[in-house]
Amino acid sequence: MVVTRFAPSPNGPLHLGHAFSAIVAHDLAREAGGRFLLRIEDIDGPRSRPELADAFRRDLEWLGLEWDEVPAQSTRLDTYEDAARGLLERGYLYPCTCTRAEIEALEPRLGSQGTIYPGTCKGRLLDPARPAALRLDVERAMADSGELVWEDELAGRKVAYPREAGDVVIVRKDAPASYHLAATLDDAADGVTLVTRGADLLPATDIHRLLQALLGLPVPRWHHHGLLLDGSGQKLAKRRGSPSLADRREAGEDGRALAAQLRAGEFPAGITLASA
Numbered sequence: 001m002v003v004t005r006f007a008p009s010p011n012g013p014l015h016l017g018h019a020f021s022a023i024v025a026h027d028l029a030r031e032a033g034g035r036f037l038l039r040i041e042d043i044d045g046p047r048s049r050p051e052l053a054d055a056f057r058r059d060l061e062w063l064g065l066e067w068d069e070v071p072a073q074s075t076r077l078d079t080y081e082d083a084a085r086g087l088l089e090r091g092y093l094y095p096c097t098c099t100r101a102e103i104e105a106l107e108p109r110l111g112s113q114g115t116i117y118p119g120t121c122k123g124r125l126l127d128p129a130r131p132a133a134l135r136l137d138v139e140r141a142m143a144d145s146g147e148l149v150w151e152d153e154l155a156g157r158k159v160a161y162p163r164e165a166g167d168v169v170i171v172r173k174d175a176p177a178s179y180h181l182a183a184t185l186d187d188a189a190d191g192v193t194l195v196t197r198g199a200d201l202l203p204a205t206d207i208h209r210l211l212q213a214l215l216g217l218p219v220p221r222w223h224h225h226g227l228l229l230d231g232s233g234q235k236l237a238k239r240r241g242s243p244s245l246a247d248r249r250e251a252g253e254d255g256r257a258l259a260a261q262l263r264a265g266e267f268p269a270g271i272t273l274a275s276a
Contacts, residue, residue: 002034003193006060006067007183009041010052013244014059016271017198017228017236020262024225025196026065027263036065037190040072043175043182048074059245062255070190073182080177083185083215084134084170092141092214093170095132096121116166134171136180136207138162145213150205153194153223160206168207184208188217196223199274200235231270 004025008018029036038060042048053072060067087093098120109116117135126132141162148160170181177185187195195205202224212219227235236242249255267273 001193002029002032003037003191004029004034004196005037005039005070005187005190005192007039007041007186008056009044010049010056011044011047012239013052013246014056015236015242015244016262016268017242019059019063019245019259020228020273021196021198021225022060022065023063023259023262024223026067028194028196028223034193036067037192038067038069039186039190041179041182041186043073043077043177045174055246059249059255062245062249063259064256065259070186073186076182076186076189077176079185079189080171080182083181084177087136087170087214088134090214092137093134094122094137094167095126096135096167096169097126097130097132117168119167122167131173133169133173135167136170136210138165138167138210141210141214145210148206148209148213150209150219151221152202152205153221155202155224158205160209162206162210165203165207170211180204180207180211184211184217185215187220188212188215193220194223195220196225198227198235199224200227227274228267229272229274235274236271 006022006025008014026036038057040053040056042050042053084093096117098117103115103117103120106118106120121135122137148162150158150160152158168180169178172178205222205224209219211217229235230240230242234240245255248258261267265273
């Protein structure tokens with residue numbers, strides 16, 4: 001059975017980009033007679049607002065989508081802690097107290113996930129009084145995992161190169177898990193067989209594939225779809241104040257008609273779809 005999911009974070013309202021992503025996941029599951037899941041990723045501290053999760057449900061219903069809801073991330077903290085502890089005990093994680101400013105001051109090179117951490121804290125005595133994140137020792141992990149492959153429905157067979165991301169954060173200083181760890185564990189726990197998401201997250205899949213190997217998790221297929229862009233050529237984003245679905249819904253717009261237009265590739269003025 002094909003199982004897809006839509007997993008928004010309640011730190012801002014949904015916009016057209018979210019609607020397009022949810023529709024892609026919903027339709028791929030329904031066309032295959034499978035299941036479409038909703039998972040609320042609510043472990044972003046005070047930025048996570050419960051009332052937005054209710055708004056998300058109203059938005060999806062307004063678009064005419066049907067889903068099965070699975071437990072929110074805030075109910076799964078023990079799972080994240082257990083996985084991180086196991087990786088730490090096996091030597092795949094190390095604590096890091098570096099701040100973003102300290103890392104940028106070293107003029108690190110850029111990789112697939114942005115700035116590549118230069119490994120400053122690896123093997124270093126740390127101050128227990130300073131908050132520490134846990135980073136993945138990619139070289140050690142790759143030495144034990146060997147070649148990693150994965151399949152994307154649009155891009156075909158891919159070989160993972162996690163080194164291009166560097167030693168990414170697996171447990172944040174201010175949260176019980178990073179996106180990499182939480183999403184990988186959740187997809188396995190929820191039985192997701194087809195991970196649908198925007199093409200901007202394609203590079204993250206290399207890290208997720210490595211975590212699956214280290215944690216003995218099943219390997220799904222992926223579908224990285226194109227992104228909706230605004231008039232300036234930037235992807236729609238909460239932080240840039242892209243118009244929300246809630247505003248459209250409350251203004252009386254027909255959500256099902258909007259969903260049909262997105263399916264047909266008919267986008268509102270100023271909105272374009274970048275190829276995956």
